[in-house]
Amino acid sequence: MRELIRELVETYGPSGVEDEIRAVIRAEVEDLADEIRVDPLGSLVARKHGGDGGKRVVLAAHMDEIGIMVSYVDEKGFARFTRIGGVYSLNTVGDRVAFSNGTVGVVGVEQKRANATKIPTLDELYLDVGATSREDCPVAVGDSAVFVRPLDIQGTRLIAKAMDDRIGCAVLIETLRRLESTPHDLYFVFTVQEEVGLFGAGTSAYGIDPDVAIAVDVTGNGDTPESYPMAVALGKGPAVKVMDSGMIAHRAVKDVMVQRAKDAGIPYQLEVLARGTTDAMAMQVVRSGVPSGCLSIPCRYVHTPSEMVDERDVENAVCLMLEVLRADL
């Protein structure tokens, strides 16, 4: 799965500009699915037919990533930018970002800003793409860029930009690869625009009208120095979501994941996340309501350029997803 993950995390795909990552994922799933389509907002839907009597199940992972968007280019060719999703200035100064045309920019900070001991605001940052004037600047207002970071692997830890949520995409693709038979009509949905408001998931689920929906996304951790107390650690198994700041997981969906993990001897953790939410929040309120849950990959440094997950959690997430899909829901 490592090469799949490498390909997914290193591909460009900020919210709203998911064409490249969609093409990469499409190439991976095309031969595995019975039907494939792109819905009106751009989410990729790969359908796998099941037997009779199963449920219509959506599995969703978002393929967009956080990034920045150029909002202004000054006469010397420096660009100002705004955030796409949860990008924070603390994590960006000195970073490199890349545009879809390959242009690389360095995030600089105004030297004479008001209070140099404070974390700068986004307004005090700029992007240096090596231009000398507005005219020769290779990027324009409205262009989007993402962090530049290759995948690094140390022991069982995987470190890259955009683990959120390409690692979820990897879990879905690997699940589809290994899936032998299922009673369910499965829709593997690679959603767009999660980071700016869960938009792709809501509209895709409306189109599919599922009986059950499960998102696969990253969650936080409580196992780093002076972290908030959170009973989730890297390497102790995928986390079955109980609650986050946007939703309360449907009890039956949560329970089935826990039970199948227990039955199959797959390690798992239970997740109560104080800040953040996932596509499952949007899917649960579609139409008359969809019982929804989330299988999470514990991740450190979420929304920084170096998001870290544990390979064993990813593997166990695939195993658990296969267990969930194998039998009646």
Next chain:
Amino acid sequence: MEVILLLKQLSEADGLAGYEEPVRGVVSETWTPLVDEMRVGGLGSLIGLKRGTGPEPRPKVMLAAHMDEVGLMVSGLEKGFLHIAGVAGADPRAVLGLEVVVHAERDLPGIVATRPPHVIPSDERQKTVPWDKLFVDVGLPADQVEQLVTVGDLISIRCEMAELKNRRVAGKALDDRACVAAVTLALEKLAKVNHVWDVYAVATTQEETGLKGATTSAYGIAPDLAIALDVTFGNQPGLRDTEVFPLGEGPTIAVGPNLHPALVDHLKSVADAQEIPYHIEPVPGRSGTDAWAIQVSREGVPTALIGIPTRYMHQPVEMLAAQDVERAGRLLAAFVASLEADFLESIAWPESEESE
């Protein structure tokens, strides 16, 4: 049913947002003799249908009050103590010192505690105790706690409703079970009154986590009109007189962009005709209630909002006047009974008439 008894049953039932089964059982039992059909929606809302007498297809009015409540959840274990997270807008200032029940492998009584004041650094003493400094103690040794308690276990607040003077009551979850009570009283009255429209009484779920049960129920029912009921701020020290309403002087009828003006006018005229006192509550923006979600369901639903003045919201001592609940119930029933088969035409926008 006698209103204070009904309020007591509803207030004391458990029903944290997302886990409303216990209170749904209480509501279901109360509504069963009062409705023709009952079902549970996709997210757990209880939907009772009481058919009207008009010719089919009958127009539908939805009466919505939420039954979920704020509460706590186990977020971690540390040496036999339980770290907690707030569910659905629980206020960390309002849980310290409470008795709770931890719904673990078996129910365990517990208390919410924090460090004693003697050891709290002076700069922290003036601040609210944050969630990560609050914990639940169930009195058991660590090894037993670890056997019985799991991250994600719910914790409900144990609190008997207090009956005070002047028909005031105080308890947990009266936001918004008091309004579930009002809908129940309305159903009781409608059993004895002719009404043309179909009535969908809905006890919604997950209002406190984003109006979710109302969103999905309204989609499923596709009502022609809706009235949401929720608590509103009662008068108390520390709030401006302009944002509060007195207890015992009747429910409020909200006005503002979230509410359909002609429907509001009709509701006021019904209240006037029935000699039911009420206050007008200005809601210049988001109402923050189920009305906000129902109004924009599908093609849009003309929606009104009735409020019951309540003090000390989201604390386990929410206080209100039982007579306001009765009046809200009477108002709802009289409103439903007033709906003629062609009522929708009477509140149509002038523009849509011209275009026809």
